[in-house]
Amino acid sequence: MKTTILSIDGMHCDGCVQVVQHLLEQQVGVNGCSVSLDLKQARIAHDAGQVSAETLAEALRAAGYKASPTES
Secondary structure (H helix, E strand, O other): OEEEEEEEEOOOOHHHHHHHHHHHHOOOOEEEEEEEOOOOEEEEEEOOOOOOHHHHHHHHHHOOOEEEEEEO
16 A cells, blocks of 8 residues: 655635545555645555556546646
8 A cells, every 4th residue: 555645726715625536545455535725736556457546536637627746
């Protein structure tokens, strides 16, 4: 299991947080995530063999958010 942190621009409210969390949790290989509006980031636990940090960021970009991975 790997933990990836995505920096996310474009979240403005709790509704955005819920959308981002739902989008991430729907990705194959994601075990769980937490999204922070204040920090403008998401912390995702995922199987790196099933989904990459870049794929997670791309899922958010496709929904209109600016996202970039910072792996830890």
